[in-house]
Amino acid sequence: MSDNLVITIGREHGSGGRYVGEKLAEKLGIKCYNSELVTETALKSGFSENFIADNEEKKPESLLFSIAMAYSVSGSQPVTMRLFNEQTKVIKELAQRESCIIIGRAADYILREHKNLLRVFLCAPLEDRISRICKTDKLSPNEAEKIIRKKDKQRAAFISFYSDRKWGLASNYDLCINTALFGIDGSVELLEKCAQSKMK
């Protein structure tokens, strides 16, 4: 089994996971996989990038809907489950191939047997996340809050469906950071220190 260092970053929506991941990757000289996972999964699975972006990190819809979907497309599994299985393969191959950072997608659970894993979770108070999403997505605070609540609910349901874990529970991670207190750069600095001690 490979001993590449894989850093998985779970995150509350709007807590800055993307920025922390990208900056940390640059500091460590490794790649950060976020939307790149959509492209990689599309290449390997035949699903379109649009379909993946709309359906990843979600649990299957209601059972009846899933069954209907399953038989309307080839194969016997709901398509979201087939998508999860394809993305699982991509994530496992990445971990075998290189040291890297993987944002979301239950990678901490998928790679639970990986030898050199740093499982990170980023969070921040709701008001800070609203403020970030307002800026990045050019939304009103009300719209931003709605999206944040919806995304967090989807991620929690996704994790709970595919694993026996509760999303955001400290005991499922190695390090959880409030990015509002430490800032994006402060969080990166903290993680860089932890990662360096594991890359030695």
Next chain:
Amino acid sequence: MSDNLVITIGREHGSGGRYVGEKLAEKLGIKCYNSELVTETALKSGFSENFIADNEEKKPESLLFSIAMAYSVSGSQPVTMRLFNEQTKVIKELAQRESCIIIGRAADYILREHKNLLRVFLCAPLEDRISRICKTDKLSPNEAEKIIRKKDKQRAAFISFYSDRKWGLASNYDLCINTALFGIDGSVELLEKCAQSKMK
């Protein structure tokens, strides 16, 4: 309002909170309050140290029992609630008086308005915690596991009774550390760095 740095350390039983707190206090040149809070609360409240040690960090017993207890002793509140109120006063006074570390006792919630607060939560996989408790308390693995599960359940119920928070949920803390991955010394080093940036 004082801007003393107060570091609160919530912890899963057996994750090494006491050791991390004591070593960190030594490095930072401040005091760590753990069982010292029992003594301080006894001095201020008139409750005996034994009573406090047996009843702190617990929610009141069933309502009927609490009512019976309340009227069997002076005052109109269940005694465990009066104990919580007394310990709350002691914790608030400490935060006003000095920079310090406070282990458990819902101090993160009690001091939620304090300006310079670092809310830490320590956790570790069950097997590591069993191993630590076996050594420190000279217990068999079975006995250690029973005590760990009981303590964690009590702490979760205590926090949920007195606050609107879920014990161990990452979003209630600023930094959560898996002490099994970082070790006691590694965790202390990480926290020292965070604390120093806040003590400047």
